[in-house]
Amino acid sequence: MKLGIDVGRVLISPGNESRPDTSFIGGSLEDALATPAYDGMFEVVPELVSRFEGLAWIISKCGKRVQDKTLLWFERHQFFERTGIDRGNVRFCLKRPEKAVHCRELGITHFIDDRTDVLQAMIGIVPNLYLFGRQEGRVPAGMHHVETWQDVGRALLKGVGRGL
Numbered sequence: 001m002k003l004g005i006d007v008g009r010v011l012i013s014p015g016n017e018s019r020p021d022t023s024f025i026g027g028s029l030e031d032a033l034a035t036p037a038y039d040g041m042f043e044v045v046p047e048l049v050s051r052f053e054g055l056a057w058i059i060s061k062c063g064k065r066v067q068d069k070t071l072l073w074f075e076r077h078q079f080f081e082r083t084g085i086d087r088g089n090v091r092f093c094l095k096r097p098e099k100a101v102h103c104r105e106l107g108i109t110h111f112i113d114d115r116t117d118v119l120q121a122m123i124g125i126v127p128n129l130y131l132f133g134r135q136e137g138r139v140p141a142g143m144h145h146v147e148t149w150q151d152v153g154r155a156l157l158k159g160v161g162r163g164l
Helices: 029-034 041-051 064-076 079-083 098-106 116-122 149-162
Strands: 003-005 056-061 090-093 110-113 128-132 143-146
Touching (some): 003 041, 029 064, 056 098, 064 079, 064 090, 098 110, 098 116, 116 128, 143 149
Parallel strands (some): 003 110, 056 090
């Protein structure tokens, strides 16, 4: 069992739910580094990493500039130390559907993302797909909706031992 997690609007909050993305896209470096983690993320992710026996990866779509900001955010917030995710378990890609390629290569069994198009590209590759955050309309078939990190904890921590 292996876990994959997106970054923007999943680990890192946009700070305002009505914003399309985090301040990593258009903001300054200081704005990006000051962006908060999602509420509960630093409590739930370490438990998940433990349950998945350290087999957890960050898989994010972004260009070089945002990749650099993301890595600096991880350092500023002591992300690796606080979550237990290995520093070498970070993958970036330039197009959203490429996340599925990484998942296939790594054998990811559970993935958390805020975008339905990303998760739809993983159907048939990743057996357990979790759509994070507030969503408009119906959640597509094959995806579990988890609005908060507390929901993620309830969905994954109770089910991981049973192979969910």
